[in-house]
Amino acid sequence: MDILEISMMAAWSATAALVAFYVITVAKEVTYVSLADGRKQERSIPLIFKLLLPLAPNFFKLISKKAFSKTLERSEKKLIQGGFEGLISPKEFVALKFMLFWVLPDIWLHDAVKARHLSIMKALPFVMDVLTLSVEAGMDFISALQRNCKSRKMDPLNEELLRMTKEIQMGSSRQEALRAMSTRVGQPDLKSVAFALIQADELGVSIGSILRIQSEQLRQQRFDRAEKLASTAPTKMLGPLMLCIFPAVFIILLGPVLLQASKGALF
16 A cells, blocks of 8 residues: 555545534534523424535525525525524525425425424413413403413413514504414414404404403314314224234234145145
8 A cells, every 4th residue: 555545545534534523513513593582492403404504605696586586485484484583594495405405495394384383283272271361360461471471381382472472562562463473473273363362452352252262262173173183093093903913813814724734745
């Protein structure tokens, strides 16, 4: 082995070591988003995104063209719905689409939005019950929201309610803050509640009665969804049962016959 081969091997080894060090360092990094009250909330993104984000600015000139304006708008909307606002910019996300075969980042973001919406849907009935009880006990709506945000763990719904209360404290009307939250989140149940509260403000209806009606509707919707899932469970179980039970029955019934046949063939 001559000096050139040794030098090449050393260079490749050093490069591999540097790449491994970079990957390990990036993998250990924790990514955060800033909440409305200034707190940091951890938000995980795929490792491949972390590795490729430093390369994203190379695509910004191309992405800034008019042809990508609608793609940027859709990406921004989905990133906000997924809770990644301030962590990944729309331009960075579209750049990742270029680097990862275009559809893969969309699949990841779609799943992230779906999971966040599911979390909001599950938490909303309980929060509405608490708000209803608080308001009917004499507490004003904003104080009830603030108390709820302090007493519950920080989840997607709590993040959005906290942001809404901060917007009201900063001077937005309750209607404006509710409408902004509805548009920002895009979850159907939360949009329905926000619309009902906006209508209550516009018509001068008691907020307590509206909260009570919405709370009852959400409980009924949750019951209907559970009933629907229960009704589809037997159908979903049929496939796994056929895959597991049929082979077992086949082996039990035909196993001895095949064993005798094989013995007869041997002798």
